[in-house]
Amino acid sequence: MITRRSFVAAVAATVASPALAFQLDPTLRPQRVGIRKDLAPGQILILPAAHFLYYIDQPGAAMRYGVGFGKAGQAISGEFYVGSKKEWPTWRPTDAMIERDPGSYGKFKGNDYVQPGGPGNPLGARALYLYRDGRYTYNAIHGTTSPESIGRSVSNGCVRMINEHVMDLYPRVNVGTKVTVL
Numbered sequence: 001m002i003t004r005r006s007f008v009a010a011v012a013a014t015v016a017s018p019a020l021a022f023q024l025d026p027t028l029r030p031q032r033v034g035i036r037k038d039l040a041p042g043q044i045l046i047l048p049a050a051h052f053l054y055y056i057d058q059p060g061a062a063m064r065y066g067v068g069f070g071k072a073g074q075a076i077s078g079e080f081y082v083g084s085k086k087e088w089p090t091w092r093p094t095d096a097m098i099e100r101d102p103g104s105y106g107k108f109k110g111n112d113y114v115q116p117g118g119p120g121n122p123l124g125a126r127a128l129y130l131y132r133d134g135r136y137t138y139n140a141i142h143g144t145t146s147p148e149s150i151g152r153s154v155s156n157g158c159v160r161m162i163n164e165h166v167m168d169l170y171p172r173v174n175v176g177t178k179v180t181v182l
Helices: 004-016 095-100 102-108 163-172
Strands: 031-034 043-047 052-058 061-066 078-087 126-132 135-142 153-155 178-181
Antiparallel strands (some): 078 126, 126 135
């Protein structure tokens, strides 16, 4: 469990470090946009090639967010639903991720270590876990500690968002929300 003290310390360290400063391309910032009127409100549409996630909140209108997406061979597509949600989620890479990149994930090899939630966790501030046919797919829409990855295809399959943006989206999305990745 993250404490207030550790959260405040992590935020202060981030603000104090100019090397971590990052400017998001304005087109990737959240904005209200028009969308096809035949798309039902209360669903998410993701366009990986454009690096946009749309939360449709009324007929013909949506909130659009810039996202990072799966790299070649790791990208997801199709129909999913949000099966669960978590604030400050814990994280452990999949066995396949550890095998593909032992340099990055070596501390997880041969043990059951799970990284606690908090500002340094790769899943960031919130996670919306994607399910299909009643099973977790090991993919999620989540925050990130790498804001420079937004607008790029670099993840292991998950959909990354700026932490503030996923915190804005999170309360709007209910468990059971349909997610379509084109």
